[in-house]
Amino acid sequence: MSSVVLDKVTKVYPGDYLAVDRLSLKAENGEFLVLLGPSGCGKSTLLRMIAGLEEITEGDLWLDGQLANHLAPRDRDVAMVFQNGALYPHRTVRGNIAFPLEIAKSDPAQVRERVTELSKALHIDETLDRRPGTLSGGQRQRVAMGRAIVRQPKLFLMDEPLSNLDAGMRTELRMEISALVRSLNVTTIYVTHDQVEALTLADRIAILNRGVLQDVGTPSQIYNDPATAFVAAFLNSQQLNLLAARVHTPQNQYVLLDFGPHRLTIPWSDPRAYAISQHTGGQVLVGMRPDGLAPVPESYEGPSFFGRVRALEYHGHEWLAYIECGMPAVPVPEPPDRRAKTNGDKNGSGGLGGLVRRMFSSRDEEREQQEQVGQNVGSGTHRRSDIIVRLGGRPAWRAGDAAKVAVDQARLMIFTPDGARIDPPRR
Ligand SMILES: Nc1ncnc2c1ncn2[C@@H]1O[C@H](COP(=O)(O)OP(=O)(O)OP(=O)(O)O)[C@@H](O)[C@H]1O
Ligand SMILES: [Mg+2]
Structure with a gap:
């Protein structure tokens, strides 16, 4: 179990692209938090910053009360599942799921037992001796999930793990993920742009648009009492x-x-x-x-x-x-688009200093943009x-x-x- 606190976290990609804008959010111990938002709103960027795969430009990340901005990914005890759970093609299903335990030099008998137990829970126990190339998309995602879960990390980060599956498989695996993750009681941050997935899985949903947090609350709070027209x-x-x-x-x-x-x-x-x-x-x-x-x-x-x-x-x-x-x-x-498109900035205000100046001193500009929307x-x-x-x-x-x-x-x-x-x- 682990708590995650994001405190005014900002991500600026090279080329002055503001992908996440002063975002503050907390995932409690054992909570299933869903990040929801349209394509390009910064969901994966946020998840990758929590995993340590992407540098945080401004603001702080706290994991279990410890400042983690500069903590190496391997020291965060985080397991991540991606949209295309990349598996080791030359290892069997068993070998793939067991891999994190083998790296940690766990006892082989215990590894065998744990992998068997987990593969049953994920309904892939029949495929243990096969290679990933012979599996269906749904089975491959289950293996990727198994490999993430096998170590019982403090934190699960899942980036659209079901989006490549057909509707039936998505529903089925959605229920299994929910049951499995809840039984392990591990804090989970789950990214999706599918509102049904968000409503059915989440303890709380955080909605992002254009790198800005729009609303956060339980599914029924967000649905019945949205904070903005965009969220509604x-x-x-x-x-x-x-x-x-x-x-x-x-x-x-x-x-x-x-x-x-x-x-x-x-x-x-x-x-x-x-x-x-x-x-x-x-x-x-x-x-x-x-x-x-x-x-x-x-x-x-x-x-x-x-x-x-x-x-x-x-x-x-x-x-x-x-x-x-x-x-x-x-x-x-929609909220004003503050993300910069500054290639060839003529005013000499390019670079991170220029962007940050624009971000923090552009209240008038923001108001102007809002008035234009109002018009x-x-x-x-x-x-x-x-x-x-x-x-x-x-x-x-x-x-x-x-x-x-x-x-x-x-x-x-x-x-x-x-x-x-x-x-x-x-x-
Ligand atoms: N390495 C990078 N360099 C520059 N810009 C990037 C980089 N990675 C992402 N971006 C941009 O940052 C924005 C947010 O990207 P991100 O991948 O976080 O979005 P997302 O919400 O996960 O979208 P999707 O639902 O399509 O996966 C996008 O406009 C994207 O083009
Ligand atoms: Mg993404």
Whole structure:
């Protein structure tokens, strides 16, 4: 067991490329922490810095309370599994799994026993005498996992270990990894860009975008109470409905969200009303998940939108309806991209000194970028968009029907135009 603390860790690659930006995060003893984020957001970089395979540019890494920035990889007692678990091709499965124990000069009888036991847990005991070249992708990943686990390290680092497998194999191995790692009670940091993997495996999820930590919490905290619009949209099996609304407080009677053709009223008794009312006269973004919307008869008088069904989509276990409601589509705001592209920097501010100066003294620039993002909202260049409604196993509508959609107001998520959460998360 081991705890991992990252304190304002920054990684700048040669060429002034800022891959991880002052990231602070803690993995507790025995915790299963998942790093989730889109391709290129810095997940592998972070994992490799923890393993000691990549130098930390700024900030501190603590392993079990010990400053570890300059600790050699072999002194960290860390086992890492990669996407393409590279195996020794000329060793058998047994030889591959046993390798770390042989290096440590363990007793051969004990090695044999441990490898047999582990191969049973991983369902590869039938393949022990075969070479990696004769195994399926799923079996090879199991061997790679076995080799990482065999030594019982203090810390597991897994970088998308399942992403090359087909869906069925992924689900199966996902459950096995979870059971095995939890039975060993070893702290695990697991990288994925698959939100289902993150939700099902994690004790806590940390979401990254563009090298910046966006949110961290238990799967249900992150799903139900995302800190930003980006997090809400990323952790969503269907597309998040994101609409722009103007905030009014007519005669101070209630808070009105004005979507143009539609309006919703938030009573003062709603715990979120005050925070939203602080934006009176301005614009906000309103997020709604497709399962927070439902078809209702025309006579329904509760909070609702009205439109026309443009299309229905069959997903096996459910139908989705796309309703044209005459409201503008809003792109999901992302944090400003601070990663440098400075080849041929003409101002003489290149190099690490220049970059760090830019990183730490660019508050105005940052604000400017955020304002530009904000201007996307209400700029008159909007496409009209559909809102997506989740239906059950049987669609209530047909394409072309007039449709009334009830809005579960308790599940609205309100954001500033640059995507920061306004209604206070209930964590
Ligand atoms: N050695 C390197 N030199 C320069 N840039 C690098 C280097 N390694 C990674 N990068 C860049 O840093 C950024 C983060 O890369 P990283 O591999 O950490 O992303 P990731 O989140 O693991 O992405 P993926 O999901 O695609 O694996 C990327 O833009 C990548 O191109
Ligand atoms: Mg990666």
